[in-house]
Amino acid sequence: MNQTRERDVYEAIADPTRRELIHLLSDEEEFPLHALMGHFPMGRTAVSKHLTVLKEAKLVSDRRVGRETRYRLNPAPLKQVQDWLSYYEKFWQGKIATLNRLLEE
Amino acid sequence: MTARGISLDFEFRSPIARVWAALTDSSMLEKWIYPNDFKAVVGHKFQFRAEPSQWWDGIIDGEVLEIEEPLRLRYTWMSGSEHTVVTWTLSEVDDGTTKVHLEHFGFEAEQSFHGATHGWQRMCGKLGSLLSELR
Numbered sequence: 070m071n072q073t074r075e076r077d078v079y080e081a082i083a084d085p086t087r088r089e090l091i092h093l094l095s096d097e098e099e100f101p102l103h104a105l106m107g108h109f110p111m112g113r114t115a116v117s118k119h120l121t122v123l124k125e126a127k128l129v130s131d132r133r134v135g136r137e138t139r140y141r142l143n144p145a146p147l148k149q150v151q152d153w154l155s156y157y158e159k160f161w162q163g164k165i166a167t168l169n170r171l172l173e174e
Numbered sequence: 175m176t177a178r179g180i181s182l183d184f185e186f187r188s189p190i191a192r193v194w195a196a197l198t199d200s201s202m203l204e205k206w207i208y209p210n211d212f213k214a215v216v217g218h219k220f221q222f223r224a225e226p227s228q229w230w231d232g233i234i235d236g237e238v239l240e241i242e243e244p245l246r247l248r249y250t251w252m253s254g255s256e257h258t259v260v261t262w263t264l265s266e267v268d269d270g271t272t273k274v275h276l277e278h279f280g281f282e283a284e285q286s287f288h289g290a291t292h293g294w295q296r297m298c299g300k301l302g303s304l305l306s307e308l309r
Contacts, residue, residue, distance in 0.1 A: 079178045150178055157258075157278050158180050165184050165276075168196055168206040172188040 078146040081126035086111070087119050091128065094142035101137045179258070179279030186274060190266040193274060194244035197262055208234070214241050220249075230254065256280065 082088055086109060093108060094100055102117065109116055120140055123129040128147065131140050186193050196202045198214040208222040218238045226232035233253065240248035240261075247262040263275040 082178075154178065154180050158182065161180070161182060161276060161278065164206055165182075169184075169186060171202070171206055172186050172192060172196060 076122060076125035078126045078128065078150060081122055081128055082147075082150065084119065084122075086116075087123055090116075090119055090123060091142060091147075094129065094140060095144070099139045099141045101134075101139050103137070105140065179277060182276045184274045184276070185267070186272045187270055188272055189270055190244050190264055190272045193264060193272045194247075197247055197264075198241075198243075208232075212236075212238075214238065214243070214247070216241055236260075251278070 082091065089108065090105065093105060102113065102120070105120075106113060106116055120129060120131070124131065126146060128143055129140050130143055131138050133139075188196075196206070198212070200210055200212045203210050203212050203222075208224045210220055210222045212218075212220045212222075216238050220236050220238070222234040222236070224230075224232040224234070230253075235252045236249045238247075238249045239259070240246060245264050249260055251258045251260045258278060258280045261277040261279075263277075265273045265275075267273055
């Protein structure tokens with residue numbers, strides 16, 4: 070077993086590359102590393118490092134299939150982010166709708 | 175050090191000065207947020223007062239951090255144990271159209287706004303449905 074440290078989910082999603090990775094992974098059941106690579110202007114090592122951070126936050130799991138590693142999204146830790154965010158997202162969308170009516174009066 | 179927040183974009187068919195007034199004038203703010211004693215002055219401390227409920231005293235405390243009329247407005251937004259910052263950025267598309275970018279970020283211990291500035295809306299779309307399946 071290689072050692073994995075625990076990582077805060079907010080830290081994991083603070084980086085735009087990692088958010089993009091989460092998006093890509095949310096579209097498919099599983100992705101091999103090489104299929105993810107083409108989406109980023111960076112090398113294999115850099116993409117790998119981002120995936121490791123996501124793994125440490127338990128947002129991504131991986132498994133070996135033959136010679137390649139396949140990555141899969143585990144959205145559960147995002148739940149705690151979603152609760153806070155979805156509240157304020159709905160709050161502001163509601164307020165902005167009122168503001169829009171106000172401005173059009 | 176954590177940063178989390180939302181980032182939303184809106185477009186209004188109003189001149190930028192009018193949108194700015196809606197975001198900074200106390201009586202305008204009352205019409206679409208809550209009654210308040212807001213003043214567009216850096217350092218001014220204000221409150222929004224919503225109807226209190228069983229779970230919430232209805233009070234949002236804030237302090238104006240930044241004013242750059244009519245382009246940028248930033249204030250703290252503290253309610254209960256939540257300490258957050260709201261940032262409005264306006265841009266004029268033409269005489270009668272204004273784009274508004276809203277960021278609402280939380281912070282803990284030290285403020286950290288690097289990173290998560292874009293992509294929340296997208297994230298909340300696709301992932302929103304994924305997450306709702308977890309409930």
